[in-house]
Amino acid sequence: MDLRSIPTDLPPSKRCAWRRKIAEDALGVHLGLLHQEDDRIGSADEHSCEQMIGAVPVPVGLAGPLKITFSSGKTADVFLPLATTEGALVASVNRGCKALSMAGGVKTKATHHGTTRSIAFRLKIQDSKFKIQASIQETSHQWIKIAEATSEHLSVLSYDIDAKGPHLFLTLACDTDEAMGMNMVTIAAQAAGQWIAENIDGLEFITVAGNVDSDKKPSARTHQKGRGYEAIAECALPAAIIASILKTKPEAIISTAQAKLVDGSAIAGAIGKNLHAANVIAALYLATGQDAAHTVEGSLTDTIVESDRDGVRVRVRAPAILMGMRGGGTNLPVQKQCLQLLLRHDAGLHPRQQLAEIAAAAVLAGELSLLAAQATHTLAKAHEKLGR
Amino acid sequence: MDLRSIPTDLPPSKRCAWRRKIAEDALGVHLGLLHQEDDRIGSADEHSCEQMIGAVPVPVGLAGPLKITFSSGKTADVFLPLATTEGALVASVNRGCKALSMAGGVKTKATHHGTTRSIAFRLKIQDSKFKIQASIQETSHQWIKIAEATSEHLSVLSYDIDAKGPHLFLTLACDTDEAMGMNMVTIAAQAAGQWIAENIDGLEFITVAGNVDSDKKPSARTHQKGRGYEAIAECALPAAIIASILKTKPEAIISTAQAKLVDGSAIAGAIGKNLHAANVIAALYLATGQDAAHTVEGSLTDTIVESDRDGVRVRVRAPAILMGMRGGGTNLPVQKQCLQLLLRHDAGLHPRQQLAEIAAAAVLAGELSLLAAQATHTLAKAHEKLGR
Amino acid sequence: MDLRSIPTDLPPSKRCAWRRKIAEDALGVHLGLLHQEDDRIGSADEHSCEQMIGAVPVPVGLAGPLKITFSSGKTADVFLPLATTEGALVASVNRGCKALSMAGGVKTKATHHGTTRSIAFRLKIQDSKFKIQASIQETSHQWIKIAEATSEHLSVLSYDIDAKGPHLFLTLACDTDEAMGMNMVTIAAQAAGQWIAENIDGLEFITVAGNVDSDKKPSARTHQKGRGYEAIAECALPAAIIASILKTKPEAIISTAQAKLVDGSAIAGAIGKNLHAANVIAALYLATGQDAAHTVEGSLTDTIVESDRDGVRVRVRAPAILMGMRGGGTNLPVQKQCLQLLLRHDAGLHPRQQLAEIAAAAVLAGELSLLAAQATHTLAKAHEKLGR
Amino acid sequence: MDLRSIPTDLPPSKRCAWRRKIAEDALGVHLGLLHQEDDRIGSADEHSCEQMIGAVPVPVGLAGPLKITFSSGKTADVFLPLATTEGALVASVNRGCKALSMAGGVKTKATHHGTTRSIAFRLKIQDSKFKIQASIQETSHQWIKIAEATSEHLSVLSYDIDAKGPHLFLTLACDTDEAMGMNMVTIAAQAAGQWIAENIDGLEFITVAGNVDSDKKPSARTHQKGRGYEAIAECALPAAIIASILKTKPEAIISTAQAKLVDGSAIAGAIGKNLHAANVIAALYLATGQDAAHTVEGSLTDTIVESDRDGVRVRVRAPAILMGMRGGGTNLPVQKQCLQLLLRHDAGLHPRQQLAEIAAAAVLAGELSLLAAQATHTLAKAHEKLGR
Secondary structure, three states: OOOOOOOOOOOHHHHHHHHHHHHHHHHOOOOHHHOOOHHHHOOHHHHOOOOEEEEEEEEEEEEEEEEEEOOOOOEEEEEEEEEOOOOOHHHHHHHHHHHHHHOOOEEEEEEEEEEEEEEEEEEOOHHHHHHHHHHHHHOHHHHHHHHHOOOOOOEEEEEEEEEEOOEEEEEEEEEOOOEOOHHHHHHHHHHHHHHHHHHOOOEEEEEOOOOOOOOOOOEHHHHHHOOEEEEEEEEEEOHHHHHHOOOOOHHHHHHHHHHHHHHHHHHHOEOOOOOOHHHHHHHHHHHOOOOHHHHHHHOOOEEEEEEEOOEEEEEEEEEEEOOOOEOHHHHOHHHHHHHHHHOOHHHOOOHHHHHHHHHHHHHHHHHHHHHHHHHOOOHHHHHHHOOO | OOOOOOOOOOOHHHHHHHHHHHHHHHHOOOOHHHOOOHHHHOOHHHHOOOOEEEEEEEEEEEEEEEEEEOOOOOEEEEEEEEEOOOOOHHHHHHHHHHHHHHOOOEEEEEEEEEEEEEEEEEEOOHHHHHHHHHHHHHOHHHHHHHHHOOOOOOEEEEEEEEEEOOEEEEEEEEEOOOEOOHHHHHHHHHHHHHHHHHHOOOEEEEEOOOOOOOOOOOEHHHHHHOOEEEEEEEEEEOHHHHHHOOOOOHHHHHHHHHHHHHHHHHHHOEOOOOOOHHHHHHHHHHHOOOOHHHHHHHOOOEEEEEEEOOEEEEEEEEEEEOOOOEOHHHHOHHHHHHHHHHOOHHHOOOHHHHHHHHHHHHHHHHHHHHHHHHHOOOHHHHHHHOOO | OOOOOOOOOOOHHHHHHHHHHHHHHHHOOOOHHHOOOHHHHOOHHHHHOOOEEEEEEEEEEEEEEEEEEOOOOOEEEEEEEEEOOOOOHHHHHHHHHHHHHHOOOEEEEEEEEEEEEEEEEEEOOHHHHHHHHHHHHHOHHHHHHHHHOOOOOOEEEEEEEEEEOOEEEEEEEEEOOOEOOHHHHHHHHHHHHHHHHHHOOOEEEEEOOOOOOOOOOOEHHHHHHOOEEEEEEEEEEOHHHHHHOOOOOHHHHHHHHHHHHHHHHHHHOEOOOOOOHHHHHHHHHHHOOOOHHHHHHHOOOEEEEEEEOOEEEEEEEEEEEOOOOEOHHHHOHHHHHHHHHHOOHHHOOOHHHHHHHHHHHHHHHHHHHHHHHHHOOOHHHHHHHOOO | OOOOOOOOOOOHHHHHHHHHHHHHHHHOOOOHHHOOOHHHHOOHHHHOOOOEEEEEEEEEEEEEEEEEEOOOOOEEEEEEEEEOOOOOHHHHHHHHHHHHHHOOOEEEEEEEEEEEEEEEEEEOOHHHHHHHHHHHHHOHHHHHHHHHOOOOOOEEEEEEEEEEOOEEEEEEEEEOOOEOOHHHHHHHHHHHHHHHHHHOOOEEEEEOOOOOOOOOOOEHHHHHHOOEEEEEEEEEEOHHHHHHOOOOOHHHHHHHHHHHHHHHHHHHOEOOOOOOHHHHHHHHHHHOOOOHHHHHHHOOOEEEEEEEOOEEEEEEEEEEEOOOOEOHHHHOHHHHHHHHHHOOHHHOOOHHHHHHHHHHHHHHHHHHHHHHHHHOOOHHHHHHHOOO
16 A cells, blocks of 8 residues: 555645545545545645545634733733533533633733753763763853754753763753744754764763653653743632532532542642643644644643632642644644634733643633532533533 | 524534634634534534534544554554644654564553542541441442443443542442443442442542542553553564664664663653653544543553564553543544544454554554654654654 | 570679670680679669670760750750760760750650551451451450550550551550550550451451561651650750850851751651761660660651741751650669659659650750751861760 | 869779769769779770760670671671660570571671761852862862871772752762771761862862761661661571471461561551661670661661572661771770670681671571561560560
8 A cells, every 4th residue: 555656746635535545445444534625734744744644623612711811911811712522621611711700810920941852862981970961061052052053943041961870861941932842952952962972072872852851751850840831820719709600619629629639649649630631731732733742741730729718719830831833733724723713912922921821721711610510510410411 | 702692403514604703703813714514523513512613624644554463363454544733753653563564563462441430538537437448348239330320331340449638539440331431430430429428427429530540640550550441562673674664773772762761761750651652642542533631641651672682672551541432532423434444343352452452553653663763863854854 | 505504593793704604615705894793784684685694884974954945834954864985976965955055945845656566467358458447447445455454554545557468557556654665565466466366357467566667667657657756856046156155157057957958868868857866866765774776766857957037946856756764774773873864853744755855855956066066067076086 | 063174183983983973963863873894984985975974784695606608608606795675685686596507507798888978068150060070070089089198097989979959969988997987987078078179169068977878867878879888698498497496487477578578668668678677786786886876777677588498588688787896886895895706707708897797697687586476476475474
């Protein structure tokens, strides 16, 4: 089954059709529904997906408005496009948005740690470790220049050096402008790693992706130190809103949070004590063309619930939001429309920072609503009713 | 902006269009590209996504064939539909499939631990813990009957009782037939929890989702004990195939694995020592209508590389594969076609078991190929060339 | 070499001499200096030491007075007999006593958790765990009665039940009146364990000492929960006293504490972050006839240093002080005199509680003085000068 | 109460008497029994104990012979002087010696890691860490020379550099000839630390005792890496000897070890999984003039029990034995006689190495005997009978 030798002058929808035909004939299956029009495929076949045979449409629901007061001090009503196939999710986030907005809205904040990539070296002589670490540091202006020369959009924000066994890891944290930039950082790290291996004695360059960055893997380090954007969202809700919108009481919310987020998560040995941050992150990432596998980092979120006056205060800390405006799926036409739907020109923030703060606010809406549902034992009923 | 009051007799594509129109007018954005035909939407608007305004098409690439010898003893060539917007992923998995197939194929195995949900109770009197734990155990035939009565497709496989502070957690592990069944188990757990709270003195029923199950959260418990299906895939590759297909040498692969998977992951404090299992899991889940947020559990995979004769032996252990044939996104028309493309009737296995074994094999292909790329420093080049 | 067949009507000093003679002849060594007079041996040969051949005299130095305000509210000047062979220790504690007393004295507090012993059982049927735990709890009034019948001096304060693998552990915490009581508790636990094994089905009685108590072993559990007496001692020292007595400055003390107690201890993975609590505990235990091996639990002490007005506040938390007035070495004549020297009739406290509070205060004196010495780099000089 | 202004020309026994008189008068207590003859005091008043008022005699019992095959290949019968006030200990060790000797004796081995002391520095500029670590390493021949110049008996075996927060720790591991050498190493470390602070820019010398060495504190690092001598002792015992001497069966020993050493120790979160290593270590250290507070490190011992043919194989790993032939209490006359009693001229080993191997063998005897007692439920009976 040869999917490669197809006429190059066809438009992408025809190329996909050509490949589907080969697969359908070879495997005796129907794939016709994977067809998409060219204006929806955009450049996916060239840049986003090899051996493309079409696409799966992921349903997009609209939640909101969610009133957010950004770290800029500006307040805006945000609508959330959520791509999901799991019934009840959009409705639940929507209810959370309503309660939060009525309570005055969500306050958000985000810190940019940069997109990270860790280069792995092996020490040729074990006891040269300190000397070589110092050499890497001393030559940093040189290899940072090399790294930054790989793209006009990349600058190195900071770096860490770690050692274990015979291995040394140099982790670069980079600003990547409008892109999430994982690949941009990989290319920069490759250049830096090569330069270092050629210019500092005693090192073998093992790999440009040494796992200290934990890209798409859960780790205590990412949970603690953050990666990409670390975003916080917070809101205090009075008892009246908890009663009218969320149909429960502050005590029930606190008691559920205590059992589930504190004790249940501890028994499980969880990194990230939340309810379902991954659900909201995945839906938002998919709708806006982000890398779905970065949902893993989103799941490291902590949700903290405290008593506040007659109600509760709920806060999420999402240590690793990895979103961009360019590159990957954000270049595709439909995803672009969702990004435009999401962003607010009056937020007074750099777009990627805005995306990170919105993501945390959206997670907060999802956490609050599910927490209330679990506190009133309506979770099972929601699933029964909404037909999953 | 009222998205709810729309005529109920419209077909789903018109309902989505109606809602988009409201949003476009209110927000001044274009959403026309989110349109999908009715035959692609299926019942998504009724069951999978509230306030649906259309869909984002996620490009699907085809990788394979991948020769798998399943735990049934049967061997089949499998093609992998991978939904992704990240360039190079399909090409990389495809290369892994080629190397593994040439080396005789992947051997797989999977154990069904069941889909889990943990109920949280609070002890009204702290020192009644042991007595109540015993009562829960002694009455298990009764509440299991109650739980199983909620669906003809559900049976309780096993249960765990854990205690921490004033809380008691009963975690049910269920067989859910052809469905992944998270919601089915939630409904059953709700019934069991209610029955227990009504029939055993001294317990307050806090929530049906107590986080000991770690659904969509990374945890040491899931990594250790497994959840859903725990699947293993393994293959030994001779040096000749490593050279011809993967363009590298066994020593380079082993040395990269040692630096990255062992030392790098340890520095990060990672649960799950792998390269990019989440990438392959996310792409396979999206294409086949699984819940994308379960990618989190997929990221707990361990990849183990050992020297074997003149080559290497590579093995992945994916402790928590959560896939189904029914429910959620698997009911949607396009996703159904991808599921049909993936499954093999001659695999001699129950479909969900087959999905789990295929997922592990697909992850193995992705791990092997990326490991080889990192070992030869071609990762950055792949990203440059494939245009991300 | 037969040390047992000696005339029984000899006084202890002669019995020791007889045995020494046999050993000297057999081994060609001199042991004459091990001789002690009968009035110093007391009943050691009968009760404290089998095959006794004499004694090693451990030098006793006197430190103090140390002004202590006990938890009773009473204040007293205490003198500390410290048995040690390590030069500089008594002088250092003495200096600490002086500084603390000048600063108004030490405030102490102690909580009696009881002396613990954990019985290990094996479950004959694994899944009977909860039922059997409940049965042990339900019959507690019965086996506690059995346990308490073994001595008129023992009462059960509380108990814990823990499970791991096929094993169940019942840990008794007992009040043992004037004795430290480890052996008393062992005898009581033996009786309770036998009764339980005979009266509750499904249990095999494995051992009366199941290590959950961590007797004479360092453990996180003892550090966290306490054992015997948990004692706290605290004092705030103004800069003037730090300058005049301790020859250093508050900043130097705080900076040394930060480096050593926080970061150094963390790198080591220490349980118990202190300077040399074991030194003071060992010296006090030896002088007063306590069990020297309980120094291990003493080493679990935490020392906390904080800035306070123009000086520092220093606090020690000794989670496990195991001291008694009767039994073991406290019955010996010389040790008894040291105990009398140490205790104050006007402290307004039960003697064992008083011992625990004094021990914590003594440790505080030792910690403070050494901390100051290390902050001024005089530690090495002290050792040079004091001739070790 | 002034203990210092006493005539300097008095012999030590009179000086102690003088001080006792002052204390007796001031406090209204009797201290006469603390008197010791001059030939037993030796130089204690000058070198081992300030403000000395006499001594407490700690009863010494003789256990053995214990047949040991040392790492030299030589075999010798060793007698153990054990200073203790805890009844049953000597008898128990003696029984262990008998069983082990009948089974062919104990095989021992010891590795000298050196006595350690960690110097703490603070970085004046945080990001100079790597450069400074390298400078410390590069100048190591210089500061090692400085350190070694402080004593003709000291040589630096190895060193570690660790960093945490703003602190850098240099840990020296030294050979200290015939002495345990803690103070010798402290003096050497002081010199090295001063030299480094004066010669390497950017460092503040905080303290010569930075707790990474964990002297007299329990730590994971000491347990893992060892300190002083790491000693191993092992013996296989056939069922017949277990029956005749230890009055139990291999199964009972293994089952008790499993419950206690594995599961019980794990519940406790213990570092060091043993029965009562601290008891034997403390008794041996006290008898031979070692520092009693080093019992803490002795308690980090692991005891491993395995089935072996028809019997069991028992092994202890004592990671940190700190014993010497000179300095501290080993200079005192009575303690010296005990040391002579213990050491064997035909062991074919450097005396300190011999002491470490004997200590491990003695611990093994204690562990085996107590394990057997606990396996047969005779522990409580032993305490009842031996009168504690």
